[in-house]
Amino acid sequence: MASIETTAKHENEPHRDDLAHRLNWLRAGVLGANDGIVSVASILVGVAGATTNTGNILAAGVAGLVGGAISMALGEYVSVSSQSDTQRALIEKERRELDEQPEEELDELTAIYESKGLSPKTARSVAEELTEHDALAAHLSAELNIHEDDIVSPWSAAFASAVAFTLGAVLPLLAMLLPPAGMRVPLTFAAVLIALAITGAVGAWIGGAPRLRAAVRVVLGGALALAATFSIGTLLGASGVF
Template identity: 55%
Template sequence: MTQEQEPELHEAEPHAANISGRLNWLRAGVLGANDGIVSTASLVVGVAGATSDKTAILVAGVAGLIGGAMSMAAGEYVSVSTQRDSEEALLHLERQELEEDAESELEELTRLYMDKGISAPLARQVAVELTEHDALAAHADAELGIDPEELTNPWHAAFASMVAFTVGALLPLLTITLSPESLRLWVTALSVAAALALTGWASAHLGYGRAGKAVARNVAGGLLAMGITHFVGSLVGTQVG
């Protein structure tokens, strides 16, 4: 390899310096969609077990969609804000340490690279060069696993969760209200199973995981939740009626 040539990267593997942002969006989006599908499907199927009144089912589903979307957004915002506060506090502490005792911090960075298997002279050289380039970024990466330029964003996570929940919830809501009464439960169950299979595959594909396991887990959990809720709704409807 000549000096002009750069090493080739495997295209199928992630090579970003920090993929926490992508994983954060993925987590919020997939969890939001799954929760929207399962919770709304369980809600409308449970109500359908208690009554055949389409208006009651629709009202319950819409209320569940709005309440769930707001809940997901608020929950993600609080959770990710707490994570970001922790990251900012750690970075602030690291800045102070670099200002107060830069030499000790350099020795610490050298030791961290040595612990990863790099020889002492090379580890020292790497530590010095990275410190000269961006001391905070070097220490944040080696010590904390944080990229100061890519901190988690609570607004992004909240918006992604709200939109994903809404999109996921619309499927069972529209399916059960638009399908004929005699087929609504079966059509809803099949559409939900297909949607959960898709989100399971997507999460595995984007997260470099095993698709079969993710799909089976999603579909089985969703159908189980729907079955239990429908059973409870049928019991409650019988008792109340």
Template identity: 60%
Template sequence: MTSDPSSAQNEHGEPHHDDLGSRLNWLRAGVLGANDGVVSTAGLVVGVAGATSSSSALLTAGLAGLLAGSLSMAAGEYVSVSTQRDSERAALDLERRELRYTPDAELDELAGLYEQKGLSPELAREVAEALTAHDALAAHAETELGIDPEDLTNPWHAAGASFVAFTVGALLPLLAMVLPPASVRLWITVLAVLGALMLCGWISARLGRAPLRPAILRNVAGGAVAMAVTYVAGSLLGAAGG
């Protein structure tokens, strides 16, 4: 029976995936993007609701906020990841040149790094030589730079994920505000948003293996304060304009 090395299990039956850390980072980024969509759109529509009861005004403001926020998130993520990717490529190019022109010095450097990790000088040298013979660039990139040359982040994927996550999060407060009757839509929106923030806080804490209670309370408190401030501001502006 063959086994997939990318999904091997340890002696305790725990699955090990080579890209588990990358997957968790993507999932965490998605949760945070959705959280931003919930909070920013909720603050916007609740603030507008404080100024007017017009469903068309609420829908227009919510859609404008959704589009502006999702596009801003996508653009920001694209620029950020592109800059990171360019820096990683430059670092890899420098490492390739050093391996080409000063291989002995690079081997000594790699062995020294393994000694710093706790290996004996003899074992560190043996490991460095074996990894250099197998894939010198990968060994140096991982140990020195913390980069996998075969798994650089794609800025388009990051931008798309941010756009989708923010949009999904923003739809909740928008729909909660425009679909129910005017007499109850504010309270439905507040309850829906607080519930979504509790879920986002719980997921973020689980992914980061952090205590659940503080993470959930911080998330809910931040959203509640944002909605309260924007509602008061909208009410004051509505009263001044009326």
């Protein structure tokens, strides 16, 4: 009865692997939004440094948003596709080995548990029980630390990356286009640096790192990018390019 109650009590809690998987996705989303903020804001303040024409600023910002989102999606698609192909190949290799040489695979699994501190007898018993339950899952977990359900869809990853970048890019666009012309650049600087402090702290919190240090690092990097592009835009504007 006690074991049933304990299971029911914790049935809604995420397993460690599942929680880590979700946190990785969340962290990737935060980083994608951070890229969108910095990339588009840098383009906007650069153009705003050269001209006050709203149409030019809007065109540059929208181009940066669309191009950046597509670039992020393509990069994520290629990266996750390569990872997924490798994982599938490893899973098929393990499945083939279990079909062709089950005894050798059982010995290998036993040796793995022995190396983790179990006695030979206990390690053999654990290996046999796990093999009877799900041989492939047992070997994937013990040998490769992967699961069949861990394979991520490249399309899902690409879509999530593009959405995160776009959401981040909307902030500097609004900060640049909504205020009066004379307030655009300072308000964009302020909004972007505050947003970067938040994303830096959240990303560090998800990864278990010090939040203040991460926030300061991201803010300084963003400030440097904004200052550099604004200075270049101002110089180009003064030279008569615009």
